[in-house]
Amino acid sequence: MLKRIIFAFFIAVAFPLIYILIGQKQDWTVDDTISDENQNNYTCFHNSSDIMIVKTDSNSEICGKWITQHSYGYNFSNVEAMTAYDGNFYCVLTEINSKNFMIVQRKWLKIDFENNTADILYNLKYNGIQNAYSTSLTVSDGRMYTVSALLEGIQIVDVYNKRQKILNPGIEAIVNYAAALPDGRIIFTDILNRIYIMDQDGDPAMIYETSPGSFSQCTVDNNGYCYIYDLNNGWLVSSDNYYTGKINFINSDVFKDSFTPSVSTGYNKNFIIFCVVGIAAGVIIFIILSLKRISILLKISGIIVLSLGIGGIILFLFIDSIMEKVYLQSKLDRAVMSAKVIEANIDMVQFAEINWNHPGDNKYFYELCSFFEYTDGNDKIKAVIDNNHSSEIILDDNNYCCLYILDNEGIKSGICDEHPVNIPIENIESEEIADVYKSVAAGESESIMYGAYADDFEWVLAISPLKDKNGKIIALIETGISKYNYMTSSKKNLLNILFIVTAVEIILGILILIIIRITLFPLKKLHEAVKAAEDVKWFPEWGKDRLQSMVKERADWCISRQRKWGVPIPVVYCQDCGKEIIDNDVMMKVSKIFGEEGSDAWFAHDTEYFLPEGFKCPHCGSDKGFDKEKDIMDVWFDSGSSHAAVCRKRGYLKVPADVYLEGADQYRGWFQSSLLTSVAGGNGAPYKQIITHGWTVDGEGKKMSKSLGNGIDPQEIVGKYGADILRLWVASADYHADIRISPEILKQISDNYRKLRNTARYCLSNLYDFNPDSDMVSNDELEELDKYALMKLDEVLEIARNAFEVYDYHTAAHSLHNFCVVEMSNFYFDVLKDRLYTSAPESKTRRAAQTVLYKVLDALTLILTPILAFTADEIWQAMPHDKSRNGESPLFNEIPQPNFIEADSEFIAKWDRIHSVRYDVQKALELARNEKIIGKPLEAKVSLYADGELYDFLKSVEAQLPEIFITSSVTVENGEGEVKGDVEGLSVTVSKADGEKCERCWKFSDTVGQDKNHPTLCAHCAKVMKELSL
Secondary structure, three states: OHHHHHHHHHHHHHHHHHHHHHOOOOOOEEEEEEEOOOOOEEEEEEOOOEEEEEEEOOOOOEEEEEEEEOEEOOEEEEEEEEEEEOOEEEEEEEEEEOOOOEEEEEEEEEEEOOOOEEEEEEEEEEEEEEOOOEEEEEEEOOEEEEEEEEOOEEEEEEOOOOEEEEEOOOOOOOEEEEEEOOOOOEEEEEOOOEEEEEOOOOOEEEEEEOOOOOEEEEEEOOOOOEEEEEOOOEEEEEOOOOOOOOEEEEOHHHHHOOOOOOOOOOOOHHHHHHHHHHHHHHHHHHHHHHOOOOOHHHHHHHHHHHHHHHHHHHHHHHHHHHHHHHHHHHHHHHHHHHHHHHHHOOOHHHHHOOOOOOHHHOHHHHHHHHHHOOOOOOOHHHHHHHHOOOHHHOOOOOEEEEEEEEEOOEEEEEEEOOEEEOOOHHHOOOHHHHHHHHHHHOOOOOOEEEEEEEOOOEEEEEEEEEEOOOOOEEEEEEEEEEOHHHHHHHHHHHHHHHHHHHHHHHHHHHHHHHHHHHHHHHHHHHHHHHHHHHOOEEEOOHHHHHHHHHHHHOOOOOOEEOOOOOOEOOOEEEOOOOOEEOOHHHHHHHHHHHHHHOOOHHHHOOHHHHOOOOOOOOOOOOOOOEEEOOOEEOHHHHHHOHHHHHHOOOOOOOOOEEEEEEEHHHHOOHHHHHHHHHHHOOOOOOEEEEEEEOOEEOOOOOEOOOOOOOOOOHHHHHHHHOHHHHHHHHHHOOOOOOEEOOHHHHHHHHHHHHHHHHHHHHHHHOOOOOOHHHHOOOHHHOOHHHHHHHHHHHHHHHHHHHHHHOOOHHHHHHHHHHHHHHHHHHHHHHHHHHHHHHOOOOOHHHHHHHHHHHHHHHHHHHHHOOOOHHHHHHHHHHOOOOOOOOOOOHHHOOOOOOOOOOOOHHHHHHHHHHHHHHHHHHHHHHHHHHOOOOOOHHHEEEEEEOOHHHHHHHHHOHHHHHHHHOOOEEEEEOOOOOEEOOOOOOEEEEEEOOOEEOOOOOOEEOOOOOOOOOOOOOHHHHHHHHHOOO
16 A cells, blocks of 8 residues: 555656756736725736736735736737726736737726626727837726827727727827826827827827936826836826826835735646646556556556656657757847847948937937838848848847947947837846846957846847947847747647657557566466455455465466476477477376376376377377376475365365465465466465464474474373363464463463353352243343343353454453453352342242353353363253253354343443442452451441442442442441542441341341241341241
8 A cells, every 4th residue: 555655646746846847937927016096006917828917905915816818829918008996997908919019909807806807898809000019098987098109109099988099199209108198188208208298189299308218108097197207217297187287206216115016926827737637647546556456467557658648748848948949049049140230230430420318310310210110021120131141040020129329327228129218227127137238338248148038928139239430339239039939839849749759659658568468468367366365354364465475476486396206297208309298188098097096107107008099299290109207296286276176076065165274384385376276277266264373382482393392292181181171272372373382371271261161060050940941031120230241241242253253262262261250250150149049949039140140151152162162062961941942062053142131331331330349349358357357248347438429329329239249238428438449539448247147148137036937037038938938
């Protein structure tokens, strides 16, 4: 069992370990956080597979979550904008084509965090619209606006009325951020970092201007306040909720500290899948190994299939990892070459003349913007690369190019695709990427290549420096290629790899199974033998494991031996060709001769005597001479076949045999050889039960031998003690271990036998006038003590019957001995004497006692019959029987069932307690006798002292106690007596009994002499004498 559990646990753990070692850990990335008027926070996260929005209260306790799919197929989803209004949460979920970054559709959702559901307010599908640079969501009474900055202009969507329009603001630069005020006006920024407000007629007015490339966000809250995040200056806010023209500046740290999201990272759902699959595989393995009716071939096949599956997963993930590395390296090489080509096409003279504080004043700036401008399928950078005949590095649709301008402080501004940007190095989120910029800007390398980093996709970046005529680095060119192309286009390749790996594993699995089938075929019978052992009862139980392990681990069985005696192997050899002849006709004739003459005939006759007339060698056809096999059968093969020679040849014998009984050394010998030969013949196990015993050793545990002179002849024991003493010695020992025997042990066994016999003698001596059929009384007429005795008899009957069922004779023998000595002789028989000897012969009380004695003797004799055969037969012949018994012999009667009386646990507990009190009283009587206070117990008056519950208990049985204690009187009192016993709270005082001694019962009583006809008798005995008319 333990081995199966360990192996299954290893399989279950292997799967998640494989994922940990080869898979990737997926962290949640924070996208955005907003708050509502109730100080609830809403944070949007994403990883490679899912988008999650978490609602938390002011104490950062999670109130609810909503999760949706992030990527699927060639598309991915983003939460473009979100807002909370009047206790509700709204967001815009946009689906984008990852190949060309075109918007596929948008959904306006109202999220229910309690039920993790979302209501779709509006679903708008697009055909070819470019992905937005920014999107904002504004909700007010009866209105919901979404404003997006597109290449085509500003897109405004009226959600509730399900209308949309695109406005061209008519300004020179491209709009990059926009938002709607609650009154319907639009506030937006352009790539030159100018802020405009546009009325409902579409006329814009510039209200603020700063250095290019520093704006990164534009939002409007529910109160109408507009926030524009400036990387250089902080947040810009309007002075009131409908913008009147005044701009205020607020430090961005105020907003950064407003909410710090707390989110746990962990392995994504693929890791959970690996864990579930691992646990399932472990359970399956455990079940396969535990099933007893499945062949070993199927078990091994199942394990191999699962092992190949695990190996296939490892191989698949390994190939995927290698392909990804090769792909990323090729993309990185292409990105570096692309950066160099772009660098060669920039006019450094005109580039140096651009004032990057006011780049719009220089024509070459607009040429650069046009050069870097991204339009699907018509990228000017691609054209440059094409013109340089570097088709192997053509950038596809999933790429970008950035030009970063440097000053003494770092990155000043630049152009990303067609966007001017201004990103100080300290604002770059990734420290690793910032270090790359710093290294290139410091001139530490002509070109620094950087691998993948996490974003909505993963990008492969190459950064190349631009130098002026003096060799000073004044700008950086960054080219990026999305890893998403690999993530999507590789799916088809991975499916092909998966197909190939699966096909190879199937073929390999089939070949392995064929090899195993061929290899394990000879072991099939051994496996059948192991299975057959499961249907056998083993005494002791560990015998099954011992035999099965021997069968599993056994080597080939050489069944021949080189000896001068034994059962011969009936094989002959041709003298011409030397080949062995194993022929059915020869076998049958040999078998016939052995049946008539015995196996010694093989050694008494020539070879030709065993061959059919005219026999020729089946190999070469010669008849010139043959030789007999000289080896004999292994003796264990011989004895192991006895079940076929004995049981199957005799119809009156059972097949399989009920019991095989031998020493523990026969697991390797007779037990095993019998099992193998029977299973090989297709007959299963040849036995139903196996009983093994230890060795007989001397009293010190030493092996008996002639040299030590410690052997004991069983015949001498029988002659000295009788056969029943020897049988009781065997029954009293735990024969599963080595059994000791010595004169001292035999003497102790004789004492035990004497106590059993005396119990029977007592019963017989008091049944001389008892006829079971006429004198037996019902259970209802029994006194409490009699019922207690029968309940104890039922207990020992149950113990003995159960012990005999499992050949546990020593348990039966010890329980019988304890019953006879403790329950009967020391207690019941002792108390019973007065009733048997002083009551009238026909009285109910005496007949009740005789009824119990008869049942005890009847049951005791039948239980002892398997052990003390002669003694039991002797008792049976001397005792009376009821009509249901066969009086000829105890062998013809069943051991009684343990149902003489209905057991009552409370009743037994009561009398067990009385028994314990009696033991303390007997010790007090013995002390009184030693102190000459009394002579015999009947001279005593016993006073029991107790308090509380014990006092109440003793008081309730006070009238019965004189008979039980065998004293003249007993009183129960509060307080403390002279002698304390083992019963807690009990003390005893013994004094001389009051009254005169009755000549008949010897009890002391005040009633002696009250009857004039019997002046020397107590009232009880005088009444009995009158009944007897004496």
